[in-house]
Amino acid sequence: MSDETEEIWALYADDGAQSLDAMEQALSALLLRPDDTSAIASLFRAMHTFKGNSRILGLGTIEALSHVAEDVIGLVRDDGVPFDKEHYALLLDCVDQLRGMMEATLATRTDVSTHTGSGLAQRLRDKLQQCKDAPKADMETSAAEDANDGDAEEFAEAVLFDNGPAALAEDPVYRQMFFEMVCASMHRLGDLVTQHPGETEAQMRELADIHDAAVRIGMADWPSVTQNLMRELESTRDGSSAHASLGAYIEAQKTVGSAQTDTGALVWKVKGGDLDSAVSVPAAVRMLLPQHSPESADMRAHGEALEIIKTWAREHELLGIYDLCLQAEQEATLSDARELALFNVADMLARSATNIADETTQILAQWLHAGAYGALQRVTELLGQDHKEWQSIAGYLLQFAAACRCRNWETAQGVTQSLADICYRVGDGEVVSGPVLNRLLASFIETARTMLEADVTSPGSHLAALESLLVGTAQTASMISAPAAGRLLNDVVLPEAFARTLSVESVERARQVIDAQGSLSIVRADFSRNTACAEQFASWIARDKIECIGSVTVFEGDTTKFDFLLGAAYPSERLALAVEGLDPEGLTLSFAGEIPRARPDAVTADEAASISRLLVTEIHEALGELSVARAAIRQTLTNYIEADLPGIIEGLVARHAGDMGALRTSISHVMLHWQEKIEHLMRAEILGTGDMGRLEEIVTEISGGIAKNSSIVDGMVVQVAGLKYIIPIQDIEQIVHMSGARILNSSAEAGRKILKLASGALLPVFNLHVAESGLGCRVPGGDQATPEEAFHGEADEYFDEVDRVARGDAEQGDDTQLFVVAKSEKGRMAFRVDELLGQQSVFVKPLQGYLSGVRSVSGCALLNSGDVGMVLDVSARSEPLH
C-alpha cells in the first residue's frame, strides 16, 4: 500500500474518532437540553463528516448506516421534529456501532459485512418514517407562527416603503409640488435668518417641514440632507449656514437637472465632503439601478457611483466589492453582464453588515419590487435566442429570486434559486439543456408572472397554490437537468451493487466506454490468497488499454472479494483470456461476466420518447398561444364593458336634441352594435376554451402513451400502507369513499371483492398493497413470508375489516374507505388507497432489468416530497368483470 493510501487511512481513523467523540458529546448535551440547536447542528455535522469519509474509502455499509442516522438527525435539525429519548438511545447505539465498525475496518482495510448493524439501520429507518409522518401539523403551525413574527413585519415595512412614498416621489406632479414647497421654505428661511436670526425654532420648523414632506413622498436623498441641516442648526444656533447649504443643494440639483436628482445630490455631497458614507454610498447604489436615470446618462452616473463605492470599499478593505465594481466598469457598454454586475454590487452592499447595509437593502427592495417583471422579461428574451446566454439567464433568475425574498415568497425564492443553479450548470457545460428544460423555464416564467399579477390584484390570495406549481416545475427541471439524469436515461444496465455505489461520473464513463467498445467486463478478485497476483493485477489494470471504472466489495462466506468493473480497448472475450493468463488456476482472479449494451429496442424507445417530448413541447407552445389569444378576447370584452356607454348616449342626446325619433334610432344602432360584438366575442371565447380543452386532452393522451419510455406524466399520488403510487390522471374516472358504496363478495370470482357504486355499477377491487411480483409488499406476518403468504395475510386482514364494516359493527367514523375508480380499454376497476396526496407532474423512469417484468407498474418517479413512487399501468391491471 502506498504512503499516500496509508496517510488517508490514518486520517480516516483520526477524523472518525473525532467525529464519534463529537457525536457523543452532542448527545450528552441533548439529553440535558433536547432543544439545544447548537448540539443538534454539531451532531449532524459530525455524522455527515463520518459518512463522507466512509464513502471516500468505499465503505458502503458504514456509509449506509451513517446516512440513515444523518437523515434522522436532519429531521430534527431542519424540520422541527422534537428530539426525544428514543432519538437519544438510537443514536447512541449508532455511535457505538459505528465505532465498532470503524475499528473492524481499520484492522482489515475493507468494509464490514453488509449484515453488520442491519437491525439498527432498520430501527433508524422506522424512526425516520415515524418522524416524517408525525410532525407535519405541528410544523405547519410553527411555520405559520414564524411567518407572523419578524418576517411579516419586515415585509409589511417593505410594502409600505414601496407602495407609499416611493410611488409618489416618482410622480412628476408630486416632485414639482415638493420643489415649489422647498423654494417657498427657502425664501422664508432666508427672511427668518435675516430678520430674526435668534429665532432658531422657527427656522427649525421650516427645515422640519421640508424633511417631513421629503419623507412622506419618498424623495431619495432629501431626508438625510435635511436631517444634517437640522443637526447643524441645532449645534450652531445659526441658520445662515443651513440656509446657504440648502441653497447650494438646490442649485446643484438645478445644474444637473431634475431628472437626475440623485446624481446632483451625490455631487453636492462629494464636493461638500461633509456627509458620511452612510448617506453617499446608498445614494450611489440608487444610481446603479437601471430605471433611475435615462439610458443616455446611465454610464456617467454609474461611473460616479462606482467611484464612490470603490473608495468606500477600499477604505473598509472589502476587496471583493472593489473588484466587483472594477468588473462592472470593464463592461464598457450597457449589457446584461454590466447590468448584472451592477446589481451584484448593490446586492452585496445590502448584505455587507456595515452601516450602509440597512439603507441599501431598502433601496434594493424598492427597486426589486418594480424590477421583478423586468427580470422575468429578460429571461424570456434570452431564452428566445438561438445562442442562449445561460449565465445571464441564471443572473436574472437570481435577480427575480431576490425580488421574491423582498416579498417574503420563500418557496418561490428557493425554487428560482434552484433553477438559477441549474442554468449556471448548463452554462458551465455540466448539464445539457433540451426542449423540456426550455419549456419548463417558460412555464416557470408564466407562473411567476401570474404570481406578480395576483400580488397586485389580490395580494396574498392563491399564492400558496401558485408557489406549489413552481415547486413542481423546479423538481422536474432538477430531474431532467441534474447529472443524475444520466443514470436515469442512459442505456447501461449496471448490476445493482455498481449502480448503487458508483458516482454519476463513473456511470457516465461506463456509458461512454460501452458506446465505444460495446461492452464492459467484471473481474472478481480474491487478494487474500495471492499477494503477487494482486500486484500483477494492479499493474495490468494500470495499462493504457484497460480502464478501471469502479469496484465493489463482495462477501462470500467469510471471504472478502472485490468485483472490478473494467473497460477494455478490445472485446470481452479477449479480456477474459487475459485474466486467465494472469491467474491460470482462477484462484485469485476470475472473469465474472460481461455487461452488454442494453436491449437494442431501448434505444428506439428513447428516441421515440424524445420525439414525443418534442411533440408535447410543440403542443404546449400552441396551448400558450391559444391562452394568449383567449386573454386578448377577454381584454377586449373588458374594454367594451368598461367603455363609457352613458357618455356616448349623452353625446347622441346632445346631437339629436329635440328629435326623439332620430335619437331612438341612433341609440338602438349603438346598442345593437355592442350586443353583436359582445356575442361574437363570447362565442369566440367559448370556442377557444373548447379547443384548449381538446388540446389539453391530446397532450395528456400523448404523455400517457409515452409513459413507458421516460416521460412526464400528470398523476394522482396516493399512499397505501406507507408506499406511494401514482395513478395517471387520464385513467381516473372518479374517487369515492366507502360510505355510499358497498363491498361485495363475488362467489363467481373465487371470493373476489367487488365495489358496488351508488349508480349500481360493480367494479373489481384491487389492493395496491400486493402486486403480482411482490413489489411493494409489506408483509404482516414477518420478513420471511413469501409474496403469496403476504397476499393472503394482507388480504385476510383487509377483508376482515371490510366484513366488519359491512356488518355494521365498526366504530362510528371508521367506516370510510377511499377508492380510486379507474378505467382502461378493458374495463373499470377500483383501487383501495389510504390517502390521496395530491396531483403532480412526475418524470417517469422506466423499470429496468429484473423489475422490467413487473406487469402492473409502468415505471417509477421521484416525487416532490423526495420519495419514490410507482406509476401504475392501469391497462395491465385490468381484468374484465364477468
Next chain:
Amino acid sequence: MHKIMIVDDAAMMRTLIGNMVGKYPEFKVVALAENGKKALEHLPKHPDLRLILLDIEMPEMNGLEFLRHAKMKSRAKVVILSSVAAAGSKQAAEARTLGADAIVTKPSGSVSFDLAEKRGDELIRVMRKLVGA
C-alpha cells in the same frame, strides 16, 4: 502560480484535495482551514489568494456563512466542493445567491483514490477556467 486555500472540517478531505491539487504546478495550496471562522482569519494574510475550495457542512462557521463574508473581503474565486450541493439543491441555490463561482461535487465513490482522481479532473478544469489558465 495561483494560490489556493482549502476549507474543510475533515483533515482527510483536506489532505486528499491538497494532494490532488498539488500535482498541478500552476496551483499552490497556501492555506488550510477546518472551518469558516479560521478561513476568514486567513484572508488578510493572503490578499493574493486566487481560489478557495470550500466545503459547506462545517462547525463554528459553515461554508455558506463564510462565503457571505469572503465574497466581500476577498478577490478569490470560490469553488464549492461539497457532497450536499447537487444540481438544484437548496445548498447549491443558496451558494449561487451568495456568489459562489462554481460548484463541484466532492470526490466520492467506491474505490477512493482512483475515482478521486477522476473527480479531480473536473475540479481542476473548473479551477483553471476560473483563474483563466
